[in-house]
Amino acid sequence: MRAIWKGAVSFGLVSVPVKVYSATESHDVSFRQVHAKDGGRIKYQRVCSIDGEEVAYADIAKGYETDDGQMVVLDDDDLAELPASSSREISVEKFVPSDQIDPLLLEKSYYLEPDKAAAKPYALLREALLEADRMAVVTVSLRTRMTTAVLRVRDDVIVMQTMMWPDEVRNPDFAGLDATEHAAKPQELKMARLLVETLAGDYDASDYEDDYRDAVESLVSAKLEGGEVKRAPETKEPAGEVVDLLAALQRSVNAAKTTRGETATTGTKTSAKKATKKPAAKKATKAAKKTAKKAAAKKAS
Numbered sequence: 001m002r003a004i005w006k007g008a009v010s011f012g013l014v015s016v017p018v019k020v021y022s023a024t025e026s027h028d029v030s031f032r033q034v035h036a037k038d039g040g041r042i043k044y045q046r047v048c049s050i051d052g053e054e055v056a057y058a059d060i061a062k063g064y065e066t067d068d069g070q071m072v073v074l075d076d077d078d079l080a081e082l083p084a085s086s087s088r089e090i091s092v093e094k095f096v097p098s099d100q101i102d103p104l105l106l107e108k109s110y111y112l113e114p115d116k117a118a119a120k121p122y123a124l125l126r127e128a129l130l131e132a133d134r135m136a137v138v139t140v141s142l143r144t145r146m147t148t149a150v151l152r153v154r155d156d157v158i159v160m161q162t163m164m165w166p167d168e169v170r171n172p173d174f175a176g177l178d179a180t181e182h183a184a185k186p187q188e189l190k191m192a193r194l195l196v197e198t199l200a201g202d203y204d205a206s207d208y209e210d211d212y213r214d215a216v217e218s219l220v221s222a223k224l225e226g227g228e229v230k231r232a233p234e235t236k237e238p239a240g241e242v243v244d245l246l247a248a249l250q251r252s253v254n255a256a257k258t259t260r261g262e263t264a265t266t267g268t269k270t271s272a273k274k275a276t277k278k279p280a281a282k283k284a285t286k287a288a289k290k291t292a293k294k295a296a297a298k299k300a301s
Helices: 077-078 116-132 186-198 211-225 241-258 264-276 279-285 284-300
Strands: 005-011 014-022 062-065 071-074 089-097 106-114 136-143 143-152 157-163
Touching: 005 116, 005 136, 014 077, 014 116, 089 143, 106 116, 116 143, 116 157, 136 157
Parallel strands: 005 089
Antiparallel strands: 005 014, 014 106, 062 071, 089 136, 106 157, 136 143, 143 157
8 A cells, every 4th residue: 555645643742653545445337438339438628618618727727606606716826825734743632432423424534554663652542542432533634624533443553534524414304204103013113123133143244245346347358258349549639739730840940940041931841741741740740849849939038
């Protein structure tokens, strides 16, 4: 595993330097959107909904849309004024009974590994949590934003689980929850208890399998063995981009000739003639980009 963050757990006057690792990873089956005819991948462009033009990544800003549909654009200066924290401290605020933490509030899980010199205080915190049957509520700054989390012990390792804010948990606002109106009859309750006792047991993760993922992998393997594979040709850039590249190449050639005291018109005919040959255009792509950048830099200066 690779550490994603380094910091220190602090409780009282004790500080425990730790490394943080993601404790989970998704194994969900993911599909590509492709052209059914030839298997080519579907591409998406960043297009402005107002003028329909493609927007360069450098020109994209963050916008906050209000409930009534108004858009407030925030620039880097605005974002710099927002409260943020780059603290490397996992600060223990209090130790609470484990049953007071609603699992619904728990979000992402991380393993905490102690530095070699911090093994003893790490073990001290771990044993204290186990003996007291409590979780440590902490504040931590991940990705510059302060959030709350809990520390608990799993398999002799301290696990940190970030928590959602209380207002992020939705209320079950739907009908049919009136216990008095839909109260079970004694005989029904007796049968329900019997069913629970019949199905009672201990949880073993190995009892369950992701049959959907297994089925998808088997299906793909069968199609591979049967030769049902579509090999899409190499992606070709739109014609407009090639024209722009050739135009940039032409301007670069003209600029270079002008610098040497030669006429740009001679270069125009020669370059245009060569550009009609596709192999030459492909070979010149990398060199053209480099030359175009130099020409643009000279023109800007």
